[in-house]
Amino acid sequence: MAQINKILIANRGEIALRIIRSAKEMGIKTVAIFSEADRNALHVRHADEAVCIGPPPSSESYLQADKIISICKDLGVDAIHPGYGFLSENTDFAKKISDAGLIFVGPSAEAIEVMGSKLAAKNAVSKYDIPMVPGTDKAITNIKEAKKTAQSIGYPILIKASAGGGGKGMRVVEKEEDFEEQMERAVSEALSSFGDGAVFIEKYISSPKHIEIQVLGDQQGNIVYLFERECSIQRRHQKVIEEAPSPVVSPKMREAMGTAAIGVAKACNYYGAGTVEFIVDEQLNFYFLEMNTRLQVEHPVTENITGIDLVKEQIRIAEGKPLGFEQKDLKIHGHSVEVRVYAEDPKNNFLPDIGTLQTYIRPQGPGIRVDDGFEQGMDIPIYYDPMISKLISHGKDREEAIQRMIRAIDEYEITGIATTLDCCKYVLNHEAFLSGKFDTNFIDKHFKGEYLEEEASMDTKSIAAALASHLMTQSTESKPLINNGTSAQKQKSKWKN
Template sequence: MPSIKKILIANRGEIALRIMRTAREMDIATVAVFSEADRKSPHVRYADEAVCIGPAPSSESYLNAEKIIQVCKDLGVDAIHPGYGFLSENAGFAQKVKNAGLIFIGPSAESIEVMGSKLAAKEAAGRYNIPMVPGTAGAIEDRHEAKQIAIEIGYPILIKASAGGGGKGMRVVENEGEFDEQMDRAVSEAQSSFGDGSVFIEKYITSPKHIEIQVLGDQHGNVIHLFERECSIQRRHQKVVEEAPSISITPAIREEMGQCAIDVAKSCGYFGAGTVEFILDEDRNFYFLEMNTRLQVEHPVTEQITGIDLVKQMIHIAEGRPLEIKQESLAIKGHSIEIRVYAEDASNNFLPDVGTLHTYIKPDGNGVRVDDGFEQGMDIPIYYDPMISKLIAYGENREEAIQKMVRAIDEYQISGVETTLSFCRFVMKHPVFISGSFDTNFVSNYFRPDMIKPSYDPEMQELAALISGFVLNENNSETIQSEPKRTVESNWKSHRLRQR
């Protein structure tokens, strides 16, 4: 059984830091890779070694598989953790890592490939009689036949890209008159986004909830689920608020949905951490949507209600260890909510907002966790996803978790860019969210830009920046005066910054 001693994190920002912290607790050395835009990023300083792998565009840095693998060879790295995004669900990359004699901390290339295609995933899951949304069994080849199927299942329908994700290649068709136009758009978008124009159709569930189940599988055939996450508060088909457990799931549905998630994982021989996504209709019928073959952005809420470090489990599984956690030993404790703090202007259709973090002061206190990769004074790069941080609140119950989240949002001080903090506060205080009667249409049904205040105004921004700068200077001055110059022997490996 291989023992991992050094991990390269093929990612950036908050998820790179998140993985490094667990690795350090396990006495595993870490290597950061970074683009020229991320040279001053905290994850670069935190790692034991750091290597610049290219210019800012991800195609020339974080997606450069060959360069990443070469760094591993040069620095004696045992394993690569891909985080999420970038190369995390790239079957070709997983295979290259294996071929290079390295350990990929994630599933097999075969599992990634099967679940990376929505059609292949539906076929695999279908062998276990997993509930499916009515629609076409395969990619549409005959439009006339597809139109007939659409009539049979009833409009509205959803055209979806087989290789899609993040809402791309997805079109709602309200009636037959729109079919051809929306089909052309979906195929074109799928081809340009994924290099694969294959699409299929499903019945469009008009008021669904988006529920996902966290699974863990080892390389010995054992698979467990770690309950559900509620992910229905979305904009542009992408999540903004997640929580665990879901207020809409009964113990009976939880057990049934959890077993279905386990079966989906078994259908492709899955090992590592993964997430099986379902939609839940108004009658609480659930249907398989897809499987994400990686660590999810929202994994902290599951960690908080179970007490399990998912990154640590991923590393143990990659080493070939059998799962020591038994399904019957798992129980939900408390309630956790996560919001994604994006550099986006919610009052302007959630458009990304770039700039400098003039003020950046994180909330703290009991039940509050912040996973981030930024510091005050840093710029928000235009090259990557605009997420600044993940703010997580934990309470004994949902009401307490919401209260802690509102308090944490109010304490979070960010100026220089617009953020989704005010929108997320709006969500937390909305009676539909509090009651649990929301679905994925929350934004379109209940939110208008004039319902929230701007996250800052120019005068307050300037004042906050001046105060913050003054406090930092005072703190630095006190540190210099009170601490004599000395040499410290660190128990941790020395940090070396390398340029390649």
């Protein structure tokens, strides 16, 4: 069993800062790396040591695996935590860490490799009686054969890149005459994005929900699931709002999904924190989608409802310690909601915005958590993901968690750049969201940028009306003093007596 005394965080921003805090609570020294654009970042200030890794572009800094490992050797680092994004699901990076005699705070390189390919993952989990979306189990190489397969599945179908993610290399085909063109586009995008043109076909579920299960496994073979997260509010295949538990998952469905998720983890001898993602149709049938072999952006909602610090568990597992709890020990406590606050303009098709945080005041109060990496006066760099923070609420039930989130959004003061806060508030107040009757098409179905313009206009009119009413009231109340022949000075002296 290994002992981690010093850990390097191979990441930046809010997740780097979040990992640093948990490591410090465990008495572990921390090392931050940073690009020249992040020299004044909060994770740099909070770490015990910090090293500049290179110029702003991530390809010249945060993706420099060999430099990161060299820094570890120079500073006597025991382990590397990759966070999410960047090198977190890079098989070669995990192998290099192990070969250098360091500890990777994550699963084995073999597990990353298997689950990094959707086709390999499908093949691995096929032995565990896990529901799968109807489709091919191998890469498509012959257009005619592929067309036959599509016909047997039935249109609409989905062409997906095996190595894909974030909606890249993915094409919906509604009818047969569009198949070849969409196939060529999917392969081309997969090659340019991932260097791998392998694609496969699945039945397209038109109104799906995206629900995922958090799993934890130790190196002794014990695996548990920490319930589900509802992640269906998305735009461009990227999550915007997440919550735990899901408003549509029953205890029976939860157990079935949890059991399936454990089967997926067993299929690749998984240890560490991982997430098994499922697509759920309108009849609440669920199908295995993929496994993310890292910490998820939305992990705080799971921490809120379980009381478990997932980063600390990752570190303990990396040290070789067994899980300190069993499935029967885990319970759901209340409800939690997370909104991702992006530097994007929802009134202008969510275009990224850059600039200076002229005002930046975080919300506070009961049940509110903010994971961020910025302060007032800091610039939003153009080189990285535009997420400013994650705003998380926790309440005794879904209604309280939502109302706390709305209150926190109203308290969150950000000026200098456009953000998605107003969009998130719009979603939280929408009947489809409140009822739980929503799917991954929510933004396309229910949101337009001009809706926020209309709300802003209504707010302005309301303020003007309230001000006019206030002025009229003041004017009316002042008249009796004059009519009664009582001067302000006499009235003042009466109050003194």
